[in-house]
Amino acid sequence: MREHLDLPIAYDELKHGYYYTEPVANFPFLQTTAEDLVALIVARNALQHLEDTPLVASLRHSFLKLQQGMQDQISIPWADIDQAFSVKTAGLSQRDLGIFEKLARAILERRELRFDYTKLGAEKAESRHLRPYHLAEIDGGWYLIGHDIDRGARRTFAVQRMKGLSLLARKFLRVEDFHLEDHFAGSFGVWTRPDHGDGKAAYPRPVRVRFRGFAARFVPERRWHPSQQVTVLDETGDLIELRMELTALQDFQRWVLSFGSQAEVIEPEDLRQSVIRELKESAKRYG
Structure with missing residues (x-):
């Protein structure tokens, strides 16, 4: 000094x-x-x-x-x-901004929350009682991670699907074993395999996808996941194989489908079959 x-x-x-x-x-x-x-x-x-x-x-x-x-x-x-320098973000609606402020207060003050939440594909909202740990921006959306008291496990919630949010007077002690990087360790995006209350991550599964054409050149340019490994399979670099270790495959499947015919899932077999079904359904839409 x-x-x-x-x-x-x-x-x-x-x-x-x-x-x-x-x-x-x-x-x-x-x-x-x-x-x-x-x-x-x-x-x-x-x-x-x-x-x-x-x-x-x-x-x-x-x-x-x-x-x-x-x-x-x-x-x-x-x-x-x-x-x-700039950062492109999708932004939040006025309703989401109000919820965001309440969530930030709840996390900083360590106060429990109650809200109604509608899962993707669900027809009705469910009441949730949560101890909020962290608010994260992922792929343009905001998500709340916390301990679901009624279900006895950690969960991730999309802010835009939360309604009737109320801050409770009851406070809590934040658990020492929560680390954001561990929570999303095996996920490709937002989806994670739910734990069973012990906070331990699910076992990752090996994933292999082959990319051709422009996808073979685009995919290696970014670091999509900490576990990724890229192998070039031909002399021109027009065929590569991407390997990862993931615990949840929903976000990864959507990402693979975005490359169309230039991506082929090699393993696991259940992911390969799921992609085949989606592509067949898409082909039907176009006659």
Whole structure:
């Protein structure tokens, strides 16, 4: 701190500690790198679609303070920096924004929730009693992860399918074994295999898909899952095999179908047959 921040610091040999040799009116702003700056801009832009919530209003104030403190370190105008980076998001409706704020409060204050939830494909909503742990943005949608008290297991809920949300006065202690990366460890998107109350992840299954044509060149360009492995099967790179270890296949199946005839599931067999059925049904729609 003495060398990098130019602070008047000395060591007290009797007390075995450091102290200021003179009053310090303003603590110097921390040194930042180009990577820090990019992360700051991207994080701010990623929350633009939540601008009507008090939570983001507070974050905007924090960003402003950081921006002011970095004026001496940044020679490029902030307006130019804003134009250089962006994050595309689907955004939330006004109803979802109201729910989002309540969910954020419930998580931060560790308060239980009650709400009605309609699952995909269900005709009626079900009442849920939840201890909320985490709110995550995944593929343009917001999802709440928490402990479903009535079912005795962790569940993931789409914010847009929640209604009648109420915050309860009852508080809870957050479990120490919850880690977001573990919760989604075997999932390709949002879907996870439900645990049975012990919080342990389901066993992953090996998945293999072969891609041809443009898909064979596009798929290796991104990291779709931590477990992915790509093998090139021909000299031109027009045929590859993608391998993963997944516990839930719903999101993965939709992703594979998006490549049409350029994707072929090799294993597991139940996923292969499910894709075949979907493609046959799609072919019927077009005569």
